Amino acid sequence: MTVDIRLTVNGAPVHAAVDAAVLLVDLLREHLGLTGTHVGCETGHCGACTVELDGRAVKACTVLAVQAEGASVTTIEGLGDPDALDPVQAAFREHHGLQCGFCTPGMVMAARELLRRHPAPSDEDIRRGLDGNLCRCTGYHNIVAAVRAAAADLGRDGQGP
Amino acid sequence: MTGLRYHRPDSLTAAAELFAAGDDPRYLAGGQTLVPVLRLRLDAPSDLIDLAGIDGLVGISGDRREIVVGAMTPHGIVANDALVREHIPALAGLAGAIGDPQVRNRGTIGGSLANSDPAADWPAAVLGLGATVHTDRRAIAADDFFTGLFETALETGEIIARIVFPVPRRAGYARVPAPASGFPLAAVFAAETAGGPRLAVTGAGPCVFRLTEWEEALSGGFDAGRLAGLALAADGLNHDHHASAAYRAHLVAVMARRAVAGAAPS
Missing domain, CATH: 1.10.150.120 ([2Fe-2S]-binding domain)
Structure with missing residues (x-):
């Protein structure tokens, strides 16, 4: 089943159609090209995929993309750039x-x-x-x-x- | 493309109707168990019914007599809540020991209770405090709620709405975490309640259980010294590569004494 979702990623609005089983981390990496968020274990143990969801740190491999409907996501790309690091x-x-x-x-x-x-x-x-x-x-x-x-x-x- | 269907109902009634209509549905709370389980292909439900869109399931209220926690309240909210820290500090401490910060931001008390993992922390507090689990159709006493390994008294499609914790005179929680996972190998929640002392053990058996004979030893006074010499039979306790049943039995006795000795007044 494909689900239409709208969310905010690093301050920009995102509209995507994703399979219900797609993880938030895969939405970020595969659909949006934000590969700074890494996939280590894909089962919630290692924390390499940590992003902020409505201001709270979460493991993006244990959140489905559809659960982020309406939320604001910040990834490592949303912090600083090489000339002005966070x-x-x-x-x-x-x-x-x-x-x-x-x-x-x-x-x-x-x-x-x-x-x-x-x-x-x-x-x-x-x-x-x-x-x-x-x-x-x-x-x-x-x-x-x-x-x-x-x-x-x-x-x-x-x-x- | 998977066949998984996703729903986000806005009421308990709508959620229960979706569940009744599904082929092999699951409710989704915080997803800190269910999402990894789906990734590992340990479960393949037809429908996910996300409870996050239902108003009134997140939050904490109460007074000096009881604390009410909404089923979709994340562990981290309970751990840092001023009301909980004031009236049942052991409950806040337990919530703050679950998983890691990211898990505590997502995982919920209701999801944990419905799952009834043998090593989950929440069941120890619910049984140890003699809490009541309120669902979309009834109230279930903690003593009747946990029935076995990953088994509860919940009927098919029944949804936990909130948990009501009576404020005890004092309570303490002591746990030995497995080094990698952080789940307790054995843990004891001890409470001196209006109805008498209660000791609930998690991590050691198929599901949380009370030490009723040990509670009687405490009826003359909530003092760890009264537990000296009491031993738990290893029969039926969990055993795995982390710990034998005999070692868990030993840990239960140590944790029981520590939980009583460390119990903080409410």
């Missing part, structure tokens, strides 16, 4: 919060939510906030350092993620 992206680059980079888009999206909940997080807050995201390179140490630095940057600027 503060969390900038902190990941500065502190080398990545090794192969596959998990990074999901880490950044999850980090944004944890920084909204904990503007001045402890390392324990950061690790708990990234509990739903796996890094197979096990590069967690620098990821935590990057999020800690992003919190400090955002705190100095007085702006939230």
Whole structure:
């Protein structure tokens, strides 16, 4: 069954006709060409596909595209661009919060939510906030350092993620 | 192209009618179990009936006597709700221990209860507090709700609308998570209620169950010391590559003592 859906992706209106079984992550990647959102496990474990759905971090492989009807979605492409990175992206680059980079888009999206909940997080807050995201390179140490630095940057600027 | 049909009704009545008309329908709540199950081809329903379009199923209300949680309320909302944190802090703590932040943003209490996973957290709170599950057709006491492995008293097509938790004098929750999944290998919800002490165990058996003999030991006082020496028989408990039945039995005793000792007053 094909379903007509309307939603907002990175601020732009989207109208798509999708099979009822299509995942939100496949709508983003295959229909809209937004391949920054990665597919790791496709079963809700790894967090590589994390996006924001109406302002909350979700795993786009455990949300059907039809469930996003009427919603606002933000992907990694909606944050910054190479000349003007989002503060969390900038902190990941500065502190080398990545090794192969596959998990990074999901880490950044999850980090944004944890920084909204904990503007001045402890390392324990950061690790708990990234509990739903796996890094197979096990590069967690620098990821935590990057999020800690992003919190400090955002705190100095007085702006939230 | 799949044959899967998707519906988004705007009322419980419409949802039940769609269910009755479907060949092999499923209700869809937060989808944190059902969507992966569909991806893994463990289930292939004819119709998905999304409950997200129905008003009144999300939210928390209540007072110092009882807390009412809408069935479609995500775990993360319960975990951070001021009313829940004030009156039943153990309930907020339990909700905040489920899955991970992204799962807590989507997964719902009603979906979890209807699924009755043997290692789910919510059933421990519902049974431990003696809550009542209200559906589109009746009210079901927690003691009657959980009937077996992935089995509940819900009839075909019946929909959970809300859960009413009586506020206890105090309650605590202690769990041992499996390292990778975070699901409890064993967990105990302990509550001192108006009707007496209650201890509910999840993760260890086919579905959540009470330790009624242990509750009697607490009837003279809600004190973990009264549980000293009590042991649970391993017969019938879950066993897998994470933990043997005997180890789970041991964990239940430890978690029961910790849950009672850590119980916070309401």
